[in-house]
Amino acid sequence: MDFMKFIDEARIEVVAGHGGSGSASMRREKFIEFGGPDGGDGGKGGSVYAIADRNINTLVDYRYAKKHLAQNGESGRGADCYGKAGEDIELRMPVGTIIHDMDTEEVIADLTFHGQRLCLAKGGAGGWGNLHFKSSTNRAPRQKTTGLPGEEYKLRLELKVLADVGLLGMPNAGKSTLITAVSNARPKIADYPFTTLHPNLGVVRVGQERSFVIADIPGLIEGAAEGAGLGHRFLRHLQRTNLLLHLVDMAPFDENLDIVAEAKAIVNELKKYDESLYDKPRWLVLNKVDMIPTDDRAQRIKTFVKAYGWKGPVFEISALNGEGCQKLCYAIQQDLDDKRKKRDDEEEHEADVRFQGEAINPDESR
Numbered sequence: 001m002d003f004m005k006f007i008d009e010a011r012i013e014v015v016a017g018h019g020g021s022g023s024a025s026m027r028r029e030k031f032i033e034f035g036g037p038d039g040g041d042g043g044k045g046g047s048v049y050a051i052a053d054r055n056i057n058t059l060v061d062y063r064y065a066k067k068h069l070a071q072n073g074e075s076g077r078g079a080d081c082y083g084k085a086g087e088d089i090e091l092r093m094p095v096g097t098i099i100h101d102m103d104t105e106e107v108i109a110d111l112t113f114h115g116q117r118l119c120l121a122k123g124g125a126g127g128w129g130n131l132h133f134k135s136s137t138n139r140a141p142r143q144k145t146t147g148l149p150g151e152e153y154k155l156r157l158e159l160k161v162l163a164d165v166g167l168l169g170m171p172n173a174g175k176s177t178l179i180t181a182v183s184n185a186r187p188k189i190a191d192y193p194f195t196t197l198h199p200n201l202g203v204v205r206v207g208q209e210r211s212f213v214i215a216d217i218p219g220l221i222e223g224a225a226e227g228a229g230l231g232h233r234f235l236r237h238l239q240r241t242n243l244l245l246h247l248v249d250m251a252p253f254d255e256n257l258d259i260v261a262e263a264k265a266i267v268n269e270l271k272k273y274d275e276s277l278y279d280k281p282r283w284l285v286l287n288k289v290d291m292i293p294t295d296d297r298a299q300r301i302k303t304f305v306k307a308y309g310w311k312g313p314v315f316e317i318s319a320l321n322g323e324g325c326q327k328l329c330y331a332i333q334q335d336l337d338d339k340r341k342k343r344d345d346e347e348e349h350e351a352d353v354r355f356q357g358e359a360i361n362p363d364e365s366r
């Protein structure tokens with residue numbers, strides 16, 4: 001099934017390689033008396049690294065491959081031969097993966113950009129050979145040290161997709177149709193609930209070098225926090241977004257359906273899941289307005305907005321024929337640009353604490 005292909009959580013164990021032991025060897029050659037110690041050091045154990053890769057979009061590779069072991073370092077040998085270091089291993093993960101330590105629940109790493117490389121488990125140092133213990137009073141040392149063990153961790157991987165805009169709504173609200181109409185994404189679309197079984201991402205281009213990423217998640221229903229429908233496990237993928245679009249089906253199949261109550265139920269489920277997600281900027285998008293008679297459309301929309309008690313931005317669209325979609329996309333892009341500009345200005349004017357209280361004297365600077 002499709003939802004099995006999208007894995008957004010996995011548990012793995014990473015084990016770095018142990019360092020190799022040092023050697024306690026003596027130099028023995030013809031015609032050379034008292035050759036002295038020549039034991040080499042052990043090799044360093046291999047480490048385990050995580051690398052963010054934008055070409056991967058799921059954690060399915062770690063669903064069955066649970067244990068990842070780096071190579072141990074080789075032991076040292078005589079004739080000053082040092083042991084070979086163990087090879088590192090690299091675990092490629094999707095951008096947006098958060099890595100937790102399962103024992104402490106501490107966040108070890110957050111992979112936010114392509115090519116980011118972080119060490120998950122460090123290999124053990126190699127042991128010393130007896131060459132290190134030679135001194136004026138100890139000409140023939142027999143001491144050596146063993147290599148140190150590599151680090152071991154049990155980790156929980158959690159994927160949160162990176163998107164600028166997230167879509168919220170009941171099943172069959174038209175979220176997949178909208179993301180198909182405005183972006184290059186091609187999710188499954190059908191006339192029954194829960195067609196979308198995993199998140200879909202699409203890039204919306206509104207001009208040259210102006211674009212944003214939109215995320216479509218499976219529909220929510222009342223009681224999702226208690227596990228109804230597909231639950232609310234996919235809401236985590238909206239936590240990194242800057243803007244939420246709440247899609248409402250203005251022409252449901254069941255004419256007796258209370259769309260105001262359903263819209264409020266979505267917001268309540270959002271609040272139950274995460275207060276910070278509930279506080280994110282949210283726009284109301286009324287879909288399927290083309291199915292409302294033209295002479296009755298304005299009054300029905302006005303009645304709904306008033307009953308819902310909404311004071312924010314409202315957009316009327318038809319994702320099926322594209323009506324109002326371009327206006328919505330331009331408004332989203334402008335909002336994201338304004339937020340980005342404001343954030344850049346704040347960072348630019350932020351005082352540098354290193355230079356607070358210091359005055360530059362031109363005479364002293366010479």
